[in-house]
Amino acid sequence: MSVETQKETLGFQTEVKQLLHLMIHSLYSNKEIFLRELISNASDAADKLRFEALAKPDLLEGGDPLKIRVSFNKDANTVTLEDNGIGMSREDAITHLGTIAKSGTADFMKHLSGDQKKDSHLIGQFGVGFYSAFIVADRVDVFTRRAGLPASEGVHWESHGEGEFSVASIDKPERGTRIVLHLKSGETEFADGWRLRNIIKKYSDHIALPIELPKEQHGEETPTEVEWETVNRASALWTRPRAEVKDEEYQEFYKHVAHDFENPLSWSHNKVEGKLEYTSLLYVPGRAPFDLYQREAPHGLKLYVQRVFIMDQADEFLPLYLRFVKGVVDSNDLSLNISREILQKDPVIDSMKSALTKRALDMLEKLAKNDPEQYKGFWKNFGQVIKEGPAEDFANKEKIAGLLRFASTSDDSGEQSVALTDYLGRVKDGQDKIYYLTGESYAQVKNSPHLEVFRKKGIEVLLLTDRIDEWLMSYLTEFDGKHFVDVARGDLDLGKLDSEEDKKIQEEAAKAKEGLVERLKTALGSQVSEVRVSHRLTDSPAILAIGEQDLGLQMRQILEASGQQVPDSKPIFEFNPAHPLIEKLDAEQSEERFGDLSHILFDQAALAAGDSLKDPAAYVRRLNKLLVELSA
């Protein structure tokens, strides 16, 4: 080995130390994946070199075919991987092999509980990557040189996987990276040709580069020169016909492109020919990445042009609400020297985007139809993101609406499991609306007085309690020709669901209580925009309805929390003419007692709606006064 100079020892970033610790202790049952991770990196390195060489052909340094070689030494107990990809400079090695670059990593690591069983689930969200080498090795040597740098700028990175690593300058004539794993004493099984071959076939068959192993030697003679043999299929997976690709191959390929540790939920592989020619392979991940709600976090597809890797995380091909979709798109129409800037303006991209969006939505539709259990899991992970859809993607509104799942009065579990088509399948005769109620929590909306009349008539109401729901519903006006109606809003008109008889009773009650309405208006004054007789109630004395055009409670709270001025809107006070308390109120002679009681009813209605009281002390005072009188 050549002389080392400028050696320095550095500490790993704290998060790396945590990750290393976690990995070594949680992945012991699946040790062999280290090879998949290192091969995946070597393949990425070849992709990057091929791409940079489009502009700088010199980088290829003569043009040996790109490949990965895996070898082993039983006596030394080592496994070695060598690639002739892009390689790393000293700076690259320090940053890429000493830190975790993903944004939000530090935050994420804070969630580690110290409970290994729980934490090992978290690791999947990172993808395990390079550090997985330390699952099987207690020392890792990386010899690398970045393409384009002189031989003298080679680097030797070394670590025992504890707190530190060292880097030194070496001479490295061949471009690329060689990684030597010094296996732990218990891991000698990996220094074995048969074992390595099997692992490569199992996890890395889809890698488009040849992966070579030394050919098994038969007979006594020790050969002077190693003969290499390609052990993987070595063709880009997405270029193969669908029928020839096994599920396991799709799954392993997913782990490579998505840097994920677990299997995807589903995928969709399509070749498009005609005016535009491209192949796409889209995946739905099994679970949400930790940075799903950081809308600026990098996301998107891996872009290839005529098989050549162009860029990672090209986010122009799918809308933001599908940012969890992973995969590859390989175009024959785009130019090889396309840049991110051009990508944003290219009309070809627009038509690809709308086609890929449809594909992704179709894939989800299919998943929902064929595997409702899996779709439930999908919805738990990504439902909130899908709910951004109707606002972002007008053209696919109906399709997106079909993917939504809601909690509902038809199901006591409180789970979001009811599709709009389920709801429509259960509507009452004469029902031409889809009813819903939004609120803070399932417990609150489930018991809301707004539902009383619906319970009585057996009409299903969707219960929406995610923060985004009210905003979502401001974009969803109808589904399958039926309008959405917020049951807490405006003057509830049940249309044909009310019988002639019902209507007559309502009219009579309104007439009979005209006087009470006027008295209440005076008592409640500026707190309400209107007072009227309700036909939403069976058990509760009173309720607050939101004006047709007013912001709902949820939106108001979100806006207030973000420090925005919210227009002051007053609720409509509706009372139940048949309720004994209201009858008492109507008969009350003392104006003082009438005032107290109406305010109490108003405040109670606000509480039932999940709102907070403007003057809670006054409420308590009035209520106590009444209680004292009652017991006197």
Ligand code: ADP
């Ligand atoms: P990821 O592959 O998700 O980026 P890894 O932990 O697997 O994370 O690798 C970290 C980084 O180290 C890579 O992004 C790459 O920059 C660098 N790297 C790892 N292996 C190689 C290699 N064989 N050749 C060049 N760079 C590499």
Ligand code: MG
């Ligand atoms: Mg990797």
